[in-house]
Amino acid sequence: MTSIGTDEGSGVPSSGELRDRLWRAVSDVDETRAIAVVRDAVAALATGTSPRRAAERVLLELIAPTQERVGAQWAANALTIAQEHAATAINERCVSAVADAAAAGAEPVKGRVTVACVDGEWHALPARLVAEVLRLRGWHVDYLGAQVPTGHLVAHLHQRRSDAVLLSSSIPTHLPTAHTAISSCRTAGVPVLAGGAAFGPEGRYARLMRAQWAADAVGADDVLTRGVGLERPTVRDARLVDADLPHLDDQEYTMVRQTRRQPVQQTLADVEDGFPAMRAYTEYQRERTAEDIDHLVTHLAAALYVDDPALFTRFITWTADILTARHVPAHSLLPAIGSLRRRLADFPRSTGILNEARGALTAGQHA
Numbered sequence: 628m629t630s631i632g633t634d635e636g637s638g639v640p641s642s643g644e645l646r647d648r649l650w651r652a653v654s655d656v657d658e659t660r661a662i663a664v665v666r667d668a669v670a671a672l673a674t675g676t677s678p679r680r681a682a683e684r685v686l687l688e689l690i691a692p693t694q695e696r697v698g699a700q701w702a703a704n705a706l707t708i709a710q711e712h713a714a715t716a717i718n719e720r721c722v723s724a725v726a727d728a729a730a731a732g733a734e735p736v737k738g739r740v741t742v743a744c745v746d747g748e749w750h751a752l753p754a755r756l757v758a759e760v761l762r763l764r765g766w767h768v769d770y771l772g773a774q775v776p777t778g779h780l781v782a783h784l785h786q787r788r789s790d791a792v793l794l795s796s797s798i799p800t801h802l803p804t805a806h807t808a809i810s811s812c813r814t815a816g817v818p819v820l821a822g823g824a825a826f827g828p829e830g831r832y833a834r835l836m837r838a839q840w841a842a843d844a845v846g847a848d849d850v851l852t853r854g855v856g857l858e859r860p861t862v863r864d865a866r867l868v869d870a871d872l873p874h875l876d877d878q879e880y881t882m883v884r885q886t887r888r889q890p891v892q893q894t895l896a897d898v899e900d901g902f903p904a905m906r907a908y909t910e911y912q913r914e915r916t917a918e919d920i921d922h923l924v925t926h927l928a929a930a931l932y933v934d935d936p937a938l939f940t941r942f943i944t945w946t947a948d949i950l951t952a953r954h955v956p957a958h959s960l961l962p963a964i965g966s967l968r969r970r971l972a973d974f975p976r977s978t979g980i981l982n983e984a985r986g987a988l989t990a991g992q993h994a
């Protein structure tokens with residue numbers, strides 16, 4: 628993809644300059660200035676291309692990277708959670724401003740699609756970006772936003788006769804729910820195009836769940852336009868989700884997921900034994916630690932669900948980076964992993980996943 632902005636002398640600020648301007652406005656929590664930056668960018672770019680193309684470039688090459696920078700700065704402990712929330716709210720306003728600026732003109736011609744986040748998924752901005760780009764490219768889009776209960780999604784598809792549903796998920800712990808949603812939509816005769824970070828590198832988990840996948844909004848338009856792999860599923864295609872994932876027969880996922888309170892409590896007790904300093908923790912600190920261990924167990928369950936140890940290893944190394952940026956040594960994760968290994972010693976796939984994560988933690992720069 629070419630980069631936003633053009634050479635010096637053309638009157639259009641460079642991509643770096645535009646991104647810096649938006650970043651400064653967003654990190655100063657200056658909504659008015661941020662909206663002015665994106666509107667000016669659309670106007671400047673529209674001199675060399677159509678207003679719709681200009682708007683698309685501002686969405687994907689200016690606002691999306693700014694939002695990614697928000698995430699990176701939060702992860703590096705350079706933004707507080709409140710600043711991250713404010714920045715996200717401003718970027719959402721910027722998306723609306725750009726979409727409104729380009730809304731006038733052509734009617735949708737390509738077909739009707741529904742864009743939604745899977746149930747439990749709060750990350751609506753990525754789905755919103757996809758929805759707006761598809762509108763700009765001539766699709767009629769029903770955008771349903773964050774955490775859409777599967778039953779209501781299916782009812783909507785029936786009512787609106789969508790040609791396809793685009794499902795977004797950012798967090799891999801939502802994969803089992805995503806799988807149910809994909810299967811339900813397909814059973815209702817509507818093909819599914821999935822996207823977002825939850826579906827793994829190159830969308831490997833989407834394909835496991837019999838959904839098509841695209842990396843981004845432009846890829847989504849391409850897949851929808853070509854229609855390959857998006858044929859309407861028939862009654863003969865319907866099957867139970869377990870049939871997609873034969874490894875679930877060993878019941879490890881079900882055991883870890885359904886009894887997760889038990890390993891969380893046991894691991895908390897083990898970690899406390901290993902870290903006597905924890906006994907002085909306030910109730911609030913204990914609750915946060917229990918929450919962290921719960922995240923470990925739910926990511927372990929997600930890795931069991933898709934039978935991919937790399938899912939858990941990515942989560943552990945990500946957590947290690949977050950801790951390191953907050954001056955907590957990454958090796959403080961080892962007692963929790965060790966405790967889970969002992970508690971789940973009878974589960975071979977869990978043991979393998981935990982061993983691989985432990986290896987990555989001790990071998991890499993996270994040790």
Ligand code: B12
Pocket residue numbers: 687691692694695696697698699701702711712715747748749750751752753754756757793794795796797798799820821822823824840841842843844846847942945
């Ligand atoms: C903003 C944000 C939030 C906001 C979301 C608000 C909103 N309205 O969206 C709030 C505060 C609610 C939030 C909550 C949480 N978050 Co958060 N969040 C982010 C953040 C900073 C930005 C997300 C974003 O908009 N990215 C920008 C877009 C442009 O990028 P994108 O997601 O890759 O999307 C593109 C493609 O993936 C693709 N795409 C996306 N969807 C689809 C769908 C289809 C069909 C297609 C074809 C393509 C496609 O196209 C998009 C546009 O190009 C990310 C960090 C990051 N780098 O993304 C963390 C992040 C996703 N969050 C994270 C976490 C951990 C959480 C919480 C669990 C935190 C907590 N402890 O409570 C909760 C989970 C809530 C839940 N149940 O879902 C982690 C996830 C780590 C992991 N385990 O995978 C991240 C990565 C933070 C980090 N830097 O480490 N979060």
